[in-house]
Amino acid sequence: MDKQADIVVRLQTIFREELDLPNLQISSHSTPDDVDGWDSLATIRIVAAVEREFDREFEAAQIESIRSVGDLISMIAV
Amino acid sequence: MSTASSLIDEQRFPQLASLMRTQYERTPAHRNYLETRFSHASAEDFTTLEELASQIRQIAGPRLGEICDGYDFICKIVREEEIFFRRKGRYRLQTFEEANRLVYSDTEYMGRYMDGLLLTQIYWSNHTACYQFYRNVFLKQAPASYDYLEIGPGHGLLIYQALKDERSGSVKGWDVSKASIGQTWDALTVMGMSGKKPELVLQDLYAVPDDSAKFDCLTFSEVLEHLEDPKGALVKLRSLLKPAGRLFVNVPINSPAPDHLYLLRSPEEAVDAVRAAGFEIERAEFFPMTNHTMEQARKHKLTISACIIARPN
Numbered sequence: 001m002d003k004q005a006d007i008v009v010r011l012q013t014i015f016r017e018e019l020d021l022p023n024l025q026i027s028s029h030s031t032p033d034d035v036d037g038w039d040s041l042a043t044i045r046i047v048a049a050v051e052r053e054f055d056r057e058f059e060a061a062q063i064e065s066i067r068s069v070g071d072l073i074s075m076i077a078v
Numbered sequence: 079m080s081t082a083s084s085l086i087d088e089q090r091f092p093q094l095a096s097l098m099r100t101q102y103e104r105t106p107a108h109r110n111y112l113e114t115r116f117s118h119a120s121a122e123d124f125t126t127l128e129e130l131a132s133q134i135r136q137i138a139g140p141r142l143g144e145i146c147d148g149y150d151f152i153c154k155i156v157r158e159e160e161i162f163f164r165r166k167g168r169y170r171l172q173t174f175e176e177a178n179r180l181v182y183s184d185t186e187y188m189g190r191y192m193d194g195l196l197l198t199q200i201y202w203s204n205h206t207a208c209y210q211f212y213r214n215v216f217l218k219q220a221p222a223s224y225d226y227l228e229i230g231p232g233h234g235l236l237i238y239q240a241l242k243d244e245r246s247g248s249v250k251g252w253d254v255s256k257a258s259i260g261q262t263w264d265a266l267t268v269m270g271m272s273g274k275k276p277e278l279v280l281q282d283l284y285a286v287p288d289d290s291a292k293f294d295c296l297t298f299s300e301v302l303e304h305l306e307d308p309k310g311a312l313v314k315l316r317s318l319l320k321p322a323g324r325l326f327v328n329v330p331i332n333s334p335a336p337d338h339l340y341l342l343r344s345p346e347e348a349v350d351a352v353r354a355a356g357f358e359i360e361r362a363e364f365f366p367m368t369n370h371t372m373e374q375a376r377k378h379k380l381t382i383s384a385c386i387i388a389r390p391n
Contacts, residue, residue, distance in 0.1 A: 020374055032110070039111050039369070044157055045378060048164030057165075060158060 004028075007073050014049045015069075018042060028070035050076065081106075085116040091124055093131035097200070100142055105150045108201075114369050115203055123203075126210055130200050133235060137196065137265045148193025149201065155191070159334035169334055169341050174306045181337045182255070191336070192261065196233045204365040204383040208328045211363055211385045212299070213239050216326040223247035224294035227318065229283055230301040232258060234265030240295070242272045249274060250293075252281035283314050292320040299328040302351075303338045312355030316390050324360065325388045327352055331364075333381040344376075348384040357388035 008028065016024050019037045032038040038046075047063050050056070054076050062075055081102040082088070088095040102109050119127065138145045162170045171177050182188060198205050217239055220226075224247055231237040231251035240246050253259050259278045266276060284307070296315055302308045315325055331342045342348045345364040353359060365383045366375035375382050 018378070020377075037369070040153065040157055041160055041367075041380075044160040044164060048161065051165070060161070063161060064154075064157070 003077065004073060007076050008069070010053055011050070011069060011072060011076075014046055014053060018045045018049055026069050028068070028073055030069040031067060046072075083113060083116060085113055085119075086124070091128040091131070093135055094124070094128045094200070097131045097135060097142070097146075101146045101149065101197075104143055104146045108150065108153070111369065112201055115201060118203065118369065122210075123206065126206060127200050130206070130209070130235070133238065133269055134196055134200065136268045137233070139268070141193075145193040145196060148190045148195075149197040150194070151190040152194025152198070155336055156334065159336055159338075163332075163334035169338050171337065171339055172306075174304075174339065177304065177337045177339060185257075188257075192233070196235075199233070199235060201368070203368045204330075204381065207363075207365040208299070208383050208385050209235065211365075212236055212297070212326055212328070215361065215363075216297075216324065216387055217243060217295070220245065220295050220324070221322075225291070225320075226250065226295045226297070227252065227293045228297040228299070229253075229315075230258070230299070231262045231278070231297075232300075234262040234269070236297055236299055237262065237276065238266060238269050240297075241266065241274055241276055242270070244272075246274070249276045251276060251278040252283065253278070254280070254282050256280055283311055286314060286318065288317060290318060292323065293318055294320055294323050296323065296325045298325065300330065302327060302329040303333065303335075303340045303342070306339055308340045308351065309355060312352060312357075316356045319390050321390065323389065325352075325357065325386075327384075327386045327388070329384050329386075331382040331384055332379045342384070343379070345382055345384040349386060352386050352388050356391060358391040360387040360389055362386045 012026050015026050016022050019042060021036060043066055047058060050072065051058065058075055066072060081099050083095060083098040086095045086098060135142060159170060199209060200206060222245055226240040226246055227250045228237045229252050237249065237251050241249050251262055259280060263278055296319055298315060302311065305311050319325060329342060329348050331345055331348060349359060349362050363385050366372045367381040370380055374380065
C-alpha cells in the first residue's frame with residue numbers, strides 16, 4: 001500500500017469514530033459539505049485524533065485552513 | 079445563493095428570519111451549521127427563537143451586523159480553546175488572575191466576545207433549551223411577589239424575564255464588573271422595564287455579609303465555570319436564599335472557552351457539586367451541544383449544559 005493510501009485508511013478509521021459513522025467512506029476529495037456532522041468543532045476532534053495517531057502537532061493556522069480530507073493528507077504527508 | 083434561511087417561515091418568524099439573513103450575508107460559512115440547527119427545532123422552539131431574536135435585535139440596534147461578526151469571532155476563539163482541551167484534557171487557564179489579565183481587561187476582545195455570546199442564545203440549541211427551562215420551569219414555579227436576584231446578569235435576557243413577569247416582586251442583579259452592569263442596564267432600557275425598577279449593583283458574591291437580604295429566586299447562569307472557587311460561591315449562594323428559596327444554576331460541562339476555569343467532566347459532577355454545597359436537587363436537566371445527541375456528547379466529551387434547580391437542605 002502506498003503512503004497516501006495508508007494515510008487514507010487510518011484517517012477513515014478516525015473519521016468513522018469521531019463522527020459516529022461506522023460505514024463512512026472517505027477520499028481525498030471529501031469535504032464537510034458531503035460528510036454528515038463534519039463541522040468546524042468536529043475538525044478539531046479529528047485533528048486531535050490525527051495528532052495522536054501520527055504523533056504530530058499542527059499549527060493553529062494549518063488547522064483553520066482544513067477544507068477537505070486532501071488538506072489533512074497533505075499536512076500529514078509533509 | 080439566497081441569504082434567506084430555507085427553514086424559517088418569514089411570515090410567522092420575521093425577526094428570526096431577518097436576523098439569519100444578516101448572519102448569512104456576513105458569514106456564509108456558518109450557514110450549513112445553523113440551518114442544521116434549525117432543522118432540529120420544534121414549533122415551540124421557533125416561538126422561543128422568535129422572541130429571542132426580537133429581544134436581541136432591540137439590544138443590538140444599529141450594531142446588528144457587528145454582533146453577527148461577533149458570532150464568527152466567538153466560534154474562532156472557541157476552536158482555539160477546543161484544540162488545547164483535546165490535546166491536554168483541561169482548560170487553558172487556571173486562575174481568575176490569568177483570566178483577568180488575558181481576557182477581561184481587554185475591552186475590545188471582551189466586546190466582541192459578549193456580542194457573539196448574545197447570539198448563541200439562538201444559535202446554540204443547548205443555550206436556547208436552558209433559557210426555556212429557566213423561564214418555563216424555574217420562574218413559572220416561583221411564589222407570588224417573589225424576590226429575585228441574578229448574579230452576573232450579563233446580556234440581560236434572563237433578568238428581563240423576571241422583570242416582565244407580573245408575579246415578580248423585587249428584581250436585583252449583581253456583578254463584579256461596572257461595564258457588565260452598564261450593559262445589562264442598557265439592554266433592559268431598550269427592552270422595557272414593565273414599570274418596575276430593577277436594582278443593578280456592583281457586588282462581589284464572596285464579599286456579601288451574612289446578614290444580607292434573602293431571596294426567593296437566585297439565578298446563577300454561566301457563572302460557575304468562570305470561578306476559581308466554585309464551591310465557595312455555591313455555599314455563599316445557599317446563604318442568600320430564604321428557607322424555601324430556589325437556586326437556578328446553568329453550568330456547561332466540557333466547554334473550553336478563553337475565560338473558563340472550572341472544568342466539570344460530566345453533568346453528574348455538576349449536580350454533585352451543588353448537592354455538596356448544602357442543597358437538595360429539585361430538578362436537573364441536561365442539554366447536549368448543538369446538532370448532537372446526548373449519547374454523542376457523553377461519548378466524545380462534548381459540551382453539555384447542565385441546568386439545576388435546587389433548594390437549601
